[in-house]
Amino acid sequence: MKLTKKTDFLIIGSGIAGLSYALKVAGHGKVCMITKANEDESNTKYAQGGIAAVMYHPDTYDKHIEDTLIAGDGICDENIVRMVVKEAPERIAELIKWGTKFDKTASGEYDLAKEGGHSAHRILHHKDNTGFEIERALLLSAHAHPNIEILDHYFAIDILTQHHLGLEVNSRTPDIACFGAYVLNLRTNEIETILAKNTLMATGGAGNVYSTTTNPSIASGDGIAMVYRAKGKVEGMEFYQFHPTSLFNPGERPSFLISEAVRGFGGILKTIDGEEFMHKYDIRKSLAPRDIVARAIDNEIKIRGDDYVYLDCRHLEKDAFVKHFPNIYQKCLDIGIDMMKDYTPVVPAAHYLCGGIKVDKNGRSNIKQLYAVGECSSTGLHGANRLASNSLLEAIVFAHHAAADAIQKIKENPIENYISNNPLAKKNIPNWNAEGTSYPEEMVLLTQSLREVQAIMTNYVGIVRSNIRLQRAFDRLEILYKENEALYLKTTISPILCELRNIINVAYIIIKQARNRKESVGLHYMMADFDLKIKHLLP
Numbered sequence: 001m002k003l004t005k006k007t008d009f010l011i012i013g014s015g016i017a018g019l020s021y022a023l024k025v026a027g028h029g030k031v032c033m034i035t036k037a038n039e040d041e042s043n044t045k046y047a048q049g050g051i052a053a054v055m056y057h058p059d060t061y062d063k064h065i066e067d068t069l070i071a072g073d074g075i076c077d078e079n080i081v082r083m084v085v086k087e088a089p090e091r092i093a094e095l096i097k098w099g100t101k102f103d104k105t106a107s108g109e110y111d112l113a114k115e116g117g118h119s120a121h122r123i124l125h126h127k128d129n130t131g132f133e134i135e136r137a138l139l140l141s142a143h144a145h146p147n148i149e150i151l152d153h154y155f156a157i158d159i160l161t162q163h164h165l166g167l168e169v170n171s172r173t174p175d176i177a178c179f180g181a182y183v184l185n186l187r188t189n190e191i192e193t194i195l196a197k198n199t200l201m202a203t204g205g206a207g208n209v210y211s212t213t214t215n216p217s218i219a220s221g222d223g224i225a226m227v228y229r230a231k232g233k234v235e236g237m238e239f240y241q242f243h244p245t246s247l248f249n250p251g252e253r254p255s256f257l258i259s260e261a262v263r264g265f266g267g268i269l270k271t272i273d274g275e276e277f278m279h280k281y282d283i284r285k286s287l288a289p290r291d292i293v294a295r296a297i298d299n300e301i302k303i304r305g306d307d308y309v310y311l312d313c314r315h316l317e318k319d320a321f322v323k324h325f326p327n328i329y330q331k332c333l334d335i336g337i338d339m340m341k342d343y344t345p346v347v348p349a350a351h352y353l354c355g356g357i358k359v360d361k362n363g364r365s366n367i368k369q370l371y372a373v374g375e376c377s378s379t380g381l382h383g384a385n386r387l388a389s390n391s392l393l394e395a396i397v398f399a400h401h402a403a404a405d406a407i408q409k410i411k412e413n414p415i416e417n418y419i420s421n422n423p424l425a426k427k428n429i430p431n432w433n434a435e436g437t438s439y440p441e442e443m444v445l446l447t448q449s450l451r452e453v454q455a456i457m458t459n460y461v462g463i464v465r466s467n468i469r470l471q472r473a474f475d476r477l478e479i480l481y482k483e484n485e486a487l488y489l490k491t492t493i494s495p496i497l498c499e500l501r502n503i504i505n506v507a508y509i510i511i512k513q514a515r516n517r518k519e520s521v522g523l524h525y526m527m528a529d530f531d532l533k534i535k536h537l538l539p
């Protein structure tokens with residue numbers, strides 16, 4: 001293992017959170033950004049709808065605040081909601097300054113869309129690929145800055161704390177502090193150490209904890225697992241938002257989204273024997289809100305033991321449908337489904353993690369010198385359920401606050417001398433890739449474990465939970481945890497092994513926090529065990 005870098009700001013992740021923070025701190029020191037895949041691969045790149053902000057009269061901050069609080073089901077931090085909503089226009093102006101292009105109307109105003117849960121038109125967007133446009137613009141600006149270095153295909157394994165450096169955490173210095181990270185250079189397969197005065201976790205979500213997700217494969221909750229292992233605080237993990245209708249196409253990851261607008265257009269949900277079922281759950285039937293539809297589909301699938309339900313669009317007028325949904329129609333055709341003639345199989349998919357690394361209003365975690373911003377963090381904005389298009393916004397607002405705080409902190413950072421002298425005490429550095437470790441003889445040991453975690457989480461800790469399901473999930477995950485830790489100790493380190501370890505860690509936290517929250521609230525829906533037994537006994 002070698003010491004490769006000393007930097008002022010280490011950023012782990014190159015989505016909207018990491019990049020916007022980088023652009024803010026770069027004028028105050030050297031920035032090293034690492035990212036585990038191609039530099040643009042991120043949840044950010046896949047965001048479709050847009051970013052919420054109050055732009056014009058008659059919309060008001062109060063309405064956006066109220067919509068956010070209602071979605072969050074009583075457990076948002078109201079001060080944080082106010083801060084984010086009120087700072088939105090200023091932060092959006094920065095995105096535009098960095099080169100992001102949002103669509104405009106013929107009169108030159110921004111073309112604002114309206115999404116579920118919003119009481120006004122307030123979603124800025126770039127066609128239906130807003131995230132792609134934001135990622136493009138931010139990367140371009142970051143590359144143009146002489147102080148920002150982006151290292152792609154660098155995988156962060158764990159953060160460095162006193163423990164790794166042989167420093168004492170004692171009653172005089174009780175706080176755990178972060179001094180950078182161990183990273184795996186995927187081009188050389190060598191483990192390197194990056195020391196930093198300041199570290200930002202911007203590693204995004206964890207959709208791959210579940211079998212079906214709209215998230216790309218990078219979303220394995222790495223940052224949350226790293227911080228949890230280092231004794232950082234993680235909260236709100238029981239609140240996982242599922243999108244009700246993703247295309248059921250086994251093996252395809254991420255899952256392709258079938259927009260909720262298709263139901264708005266007249267698509268009807270049916271079981272695989274062609275029976276409508278939404279009337280059993282809500283008088284609005286297939287037009288019920290996202291979380292009710294997701295729960296209804298989940299329930300039908302569980303009771304019947306099916307893998308999916310159908311979205312029936314065969315009765316809709318073809319020309320109008322294709323005009324409205326050209327990409328969805330074409331995507332289905334590509335896999336042999338003509339939506340105008342065939343049933344379209346759909347299934348809910350894990351979409352957005354509301355919880356994460358607990359941070360204050362400046363993005364500070366409880367570990368000193370470690371910030372977290374974006375989907376890996378828990379700020380109090382979303383509470384028990386995220387309002388659509390508030391997540392990109394959260395990332396830029398908190399990147400701004402974290403950057404301002406970090407710039408201030410590095411001026412007074414006591415570890416500077418320590419870093420510039422001889423920081424790498426030999427003590428406590430893991431013996432990765434030492435003699436005696438080897439690649440697993442069979443990759444199936446990893447791939448099968450991954451499938452098992454995903455199945456456990458989908459079937460027992462998904463949209464609808466119960467005490468029995470959570471207990472089962474906990475017991476089964478424990479076996480996988482023990483097996484994987486044993487493998488981790490004697491196996492040459494690799495991204496797939498680390499991601500599996502992180503996914504197991506994150507699954508454990510989700511189950512633990514779901515068990516602690518007894519009542520149903522927001523996205524955490526608990527079914528009484530009694531109901532469950534009765535339903536299973538019925539024919």
Ligand SMILES: Cc1cc2nc3c(=O)[nH]c(=O)nc-3n(C[C@H](O)[C@H](O)[C@H](O)COP(=O)(O)OP(=O)(O)OC[C@H]3O[C@@H](n4cnc5c(N)ncnc54)[C@H](O)[C@@H]3O)c2cc1C
Nearest residue numbers: 013014015017036042043044049050156204374375389392
């Ligand atoms: C299909 C889809 C549609 C969406 N639509 C919207 C929308 O319309 N509006 C909205 O507000 N939100 C939307 N979201 C959510 C939003 O896109 C994300 O919440 C947001 O982009 C997260 O940004 P981030 O910077 O926190 O993380 P990401 O953009 O996911 O970036 C994470 C980065 O961390 C890197 N990384 C992860 N682990 C490691 C590691 N171990 N080592 C090194 N690097 C690592 C990744 O490679 C990546 O670069 C959508 C999400 C999806 C999936």
